[in-house]
Amino acid sequence: MSDKDMKQPFKQVWNNNMFILKICFSASPLYVLAFIFDILRNQILIFLEHTYGIGYVLESVEFGRPFHKVAVFIITLFILISLGMIYGAFVNQLISKKGLPKMKQKLKFMLYEKAQELDLECYDNPEYYNEFVLAVSEADKQVDRLMEFLNKIFTGLTVLITTGTYFLVKDWFSIIFVLISFILSFMLMQVFNKINFKIRLKKNPEERKRAYVNRVFYLNDYAKELRLNPDVSDKLFDKFKEANKAIYNIDKASAKKKFLISFVRDYISNDFISDVLYITYLVYKATVLNAISYSSVVILFNSFSRLKQSLRTITEIYPYASETSLYIDKIRNFLNYEPKIVSRKKLAVPETPKTFELNNISFAYKEGEKRVINNINITIKPYEKIALVGYNGAGKTTLIKLLMRLYDLQEGMISLNDINIKDYDVVQYHDYVGTVFQDYMLYAATVKENVIMDNADGVAEKPVMTALEQSGFAQRLQSFKHGLDTPLTAEFEEDGVNLSGGEAQKIAISRAFYKDSSLIILDEPSSALDPIAEYQLNQSMLEAAANKTVVFISHRLSTTRLADKIFMLENGRIIEEGSHEELLQLNGKYAEMWRVQAGQYIEV
Secondary structure: OOHHHHOOOHHHHHHHHHHHHHHHHHHOHHHHHHHHHHHHHHHHHHHHHHHHHHHHHHHHHHHOOOHHHHHHHHHHHHHHHHHHHHHHHHHHHHHHHHHHHHHHHHHHHHHHHHHHHOOHHHHHOHHHHHHHHHHHHHHHHHHHHHHHHHHHHHHHHHHHHHHHHHHHHHHOOHHHHHHHHHHHHHHHHHHHHHHHHHHHHHHHHHHHHHHHHHHHHHOHHHHHHHHHOHHHHHHHHHHHHHHHHHHHHHHHHHHHHHHHHHHHHHHHHHHHHHHHHHHHHHHHHHHOOOOOOHHHHHHHHHHHHHHHHHHHHHHHHHHHHHHHHHHHHHHHHHHOOOOOOOOOOOEOOOOOOOOEEEEEEEEOOOOOOOOOEEEEEEEEOOOOEEEEEOOOOOOHHHHHHHHOOOOOOOEEEEEEOOEEHHHEOHHHHHHHEEEEOOOOOOOOOEHHHHHHOOOOOOOOHHHHHHHHHHHOOHHHHOOOOOHHHOEEOOOOOOOOEOOOHHHHHHHHHHHHHHHOOOEEEEEOOOOOOOHHHHHHHHHHHHHHOOOOEEEEEOOOHHHHOOOOEEEEEEOOEEEEEEOHHHHHHHOOHHHHHHHHHHHHHOOO
16 A cells, blocks of 8 residues: 555544444443543543642642641542542443443444445455455454544543643743654654554455464364375465565564654653753753742652653554554445445346346456356246256356346346346345355354254244255254254354265255245255265255256256256357257267266166
8 A cells, every 4th residue: 555545634534533433332322431431530530649649748848738738638639549440440340341342243243234235246356355354354453442542532631631731830831842742753653653554454465374374274174184185284384484474574674664763752752852851941940040949840840751641642642543544444445335236126026937038148257357158148938947067167157146146247138027137126136046056155053044044033943844855954954952953063052063065065955945936046056965865856956946947057967967958158158058868969068078977877
């Protein structure tokens, strides 16, 4: 990111920090207000004890003030401090334990809800995906940074008002030293924070690589292969070392510059001015000019250290807010993302299967890149069973993504019942399609929740059981002690069940049956099943989908032979189409694939 990208107007910095504040305040107003009041209470009492109180006692000794007045003052101050400590403990040990998690939870939920709206292309775009990961990973930190931001503001201002007023009354010229320190620290802190932000952005990709290696070594998914293939571990160790080295080099490249800025900021603009110049000024005014008392010299010098710290805090407020704003920009950009896959007219989707028409459709994932789908025409009639076949990279999965409207076309049109699918309500349209992906996922939830893909409370069990029977999982389910309420994976439950690849795939397939969609799309639905399970699934699928339209991709042609019509793709084009028997008679690419897979089982 360039310096130009990092420059922000005051309004942007203000709006971004107020954005997080509004979210946090709406989540837990009591905690925010209690937190601010605790800061004010604490700083006022510190002023009364360490500045005004010490000054009162020293002046009492120097000028002979009656002892009983000093005693009353000390007792009153002790009571106030004790009450303040009780309140502080109440805020930090009770209110914050509930309020802080609520604020972080609300922001995270906002990000998770937005993630559901993201177009699939966002995940396929490395640059956007990096921004997305950064936004989510920084969410909790920005809530903590907001509370630190509030702490800096109210601490700095409270000390400035109380101690600053005390200085003006005792010796107004002391403020000149304060202002010089303030201006130098302010400018240097801005430079320092920008360097830190640049470093954070540069390190982010390397930290992701390091985190990936970390996941590989503790996740169960990789355990078997790592033990059987130790060379992979060596490769990952190398990647980890490379990422560590890259992070070290990034830090090293800025180390000298950061050291110099820190030295000037911490010593010249603060310690030298206060501990050398200012003390010289006070001694001169007390001994040579006799303009202030010796008690005032002690009080002002001791208080200057506190005022100096408050000014340092104040100098950090805007740079700190600016740095926070840069991260919040990532979060707001993510939350403000407008999906491209939207409804043009929000028409109601038909309740029963209708004809799909794919007319001259073409598609490339990025503008200017080679087309993945090139001028394809397909008609899918109601209740038809359509198979898409072809070698890897032929465009099969991309074609069904277009049919599901996870992406939109660059050319051509897909219509359902003679209406462009872009005109249908996109949520209803996605419900119209039941899908099982090749890279399906199981979730750390119960069997029932994994089938319905929702909260299972109050949901009838019979339709779930029917879907599991149709997918062939019912027999395995009988071995589970808790039946449909059995937790899958051991992420949240110690007694969670880990399924084999074939068992997990049956759960995924049952989702399509449960959804009762008019169109079912199956991307390699039996890839993890053995031949017998595959045969049983195919029979169940045909029975369950008798009143549905089915489009499936399969490399196993023993499955595709059950289709009413088969389309063979190559380089994004349809090169052959027809029934299984018709394509065998054609003796083309499909027949060649069939002979390779099943030739030894048929008569030639």
